[in-house]
Amino acid sequence: MLFIVGGEHGQVLAAWRDYTSRDGVELVLKFVGEQERRSAMAGDISIGVVDNDRLSLRALSMVLGATNGICVLWGSTLGMVAVRRCMVPSTCPQVLVVDMAMEDMSGLELCTKIRHHASNVALVCVTSYSLALYEEDASNHGAQALVSKTDFDGIRTAISNGAIGVATQRPGSMVVFDDVAEANRQVARGNGAAPLLRAKGDLSPRELRTMRLYAEGANAGEIASLLNVRVSTVHTFEKRAMSKLGAKTRSQAIAMCIRKSLW
Numbered sequence: 001m002l003f004i005v006g007g008e009h010g011q012v013l014a015a016w017r018d019y020t021s022r023d024g025v026e027l028v029l030k031f032v033g034e035q036e037r038r039s040a041m042a043g044d045i046s047i048g049v050v051d052n053d054r055l056s057l058r059a060l061s062m063v064l065g066a067t068n069g070i071c072v073l074w075g076s077t078l079g080m081v082a083v084r085r086c087m088v089p090s091t092c093p094q095v096l097v098v099d100m101a102m103e104d105m106s107g108l109e110l111c112t113k114i115r116h117h118a119s120n121v122a123l124v125c126v127t128s129y130s131l132a133l134y135e136e137d138a139s140n141h142g143a144q145a146l147v148s149k150t151d152f153d154g155i156r157t158a159i160s161n162g163a164i165g166v167a168t169q170r171p172g173s174m175v176v177f178d179d180v181a182e183a184n185r186q187v188a189r190g191n192g193a194a195p196l197l198r199a200k201g202d203l204s205p206r207e208l209r210t211m212r213l214y215a216e217g218a219n220a221g222e223i224a225s226l227l228n229v230r231v232s233t234v235h236t237f238e239k240r241a242m243s244k245l246g247a248k249t250r251s252q253a254i255a256m257c258i259r260k261s262l263w
Contacts, residue, residue: 044071045163048091050082050110051075051099051126056149060097060126063152070159079105079113086118093121095162097155098143100127100134106261107134108141115142119184122162126155133258135175142183144168203241208262210237215254 047070051057057075065072073093076082079102085091096114100107111123123143127134131146138146145158145168158168167177178186203211206227213223220238224231238250247253 044069045095045159046071046073046093047095047097047159048073048082048085048093049075049097050077050079050102050107052077052102052104053099056099060149060155064097064155064159067156070156078102079107079110082110083113083117086114086121092118095122095124095159097159098123098125099149100125100129100138100146100261101258108137108261111138111141111143115183115187119187120180122159122165122180124155124158124162124168129258131170131173133255134261135170135173137259137261139175139177142178142187144177144180144183146170146177203244203257203262204237207237207241207244208257210234211241211250211254211257211262214238214250215257 047064049057049061049064049072051060054077057077061072061075064070073091074085076085082096082098086093086096098107098110102110105113107125107127111125114121114123123145125134125138125143125146126149127146128149131148135146144162144166147154147158147168149155154168161168162180165180167179169177209227210223213226218226220231220234223234227234238253241257242248242250242253245253245256247256
């Protein structure tokens with residue numbers, strides 16, 4: 001538990017409670033009382049954080065929460081939890097920080113749902129992969145920025161811009177992100193927040209996990225041990241995945257999985 005101290009006399013205003021439930025891991029900011037809530041959030045930008053990796057979720061929430069002018073209301077490892085919280089006024093943040101790779105849905109799917117159901121929320125997407133892999137898709141799905149997960153200054157800038165409805169453009173990139181108002185207009189016209197299209201012949205859960213483990217640096221023997229199968233079976237999963245994706249090499253298949261946000 002992390003206590004947040006502030007106010008005129010340095011009193012405890014709130015604490016992040018970190019717990020695991022059937023809805024995944026969540027970080028929720030619990031205020032001591034309504035007066036403490038107003039004091040803690042006075043002039044601050046309220047944000048939510050979604051990241052399927054528990055350690056990354058905690059680290060990102062703590063780093064951003066320690067920034068003057070930013071108040072992390074909650075964090076979650078599941079996209080559906082984020083959608084529900086953004087649809088309730090008392091838990092809806094001004095800005096949602098979205099990891100592009102999650103388990104229950106992709107970051108693109110989450111952006112689409114938020115843009116349709118909580119249109120005033122600004123979306124700042126983050127990723128550990130190359131920005132070029134996700135940038136165009138993130139823009140097409142209603143996001144206001146895409147930033148490297150390790151670029152904390154860049155994330156803070158995108159949050160500050162998003163809080164006033166402004167998009168953040170990446171220097172040197174040809175991809176243009178829309179402001180919140182324009183992203184919503186595109187949705188209203190039927191041009192924005194496009195549904196996530198998957199390739200024909202979706203990969204099975206084990207094929208997907210095999211390719212993800214390869215992407216994380218595991219070898220066939222390690223993957224076989226993790227999946228409790230033979231190495232030959234791992235190679236079969238790999239070949240099937242490559243065939244379904246139309247990839248000629250494992251590296252190409254991994255790049256296509258990342259591009260399509262299949263994990």
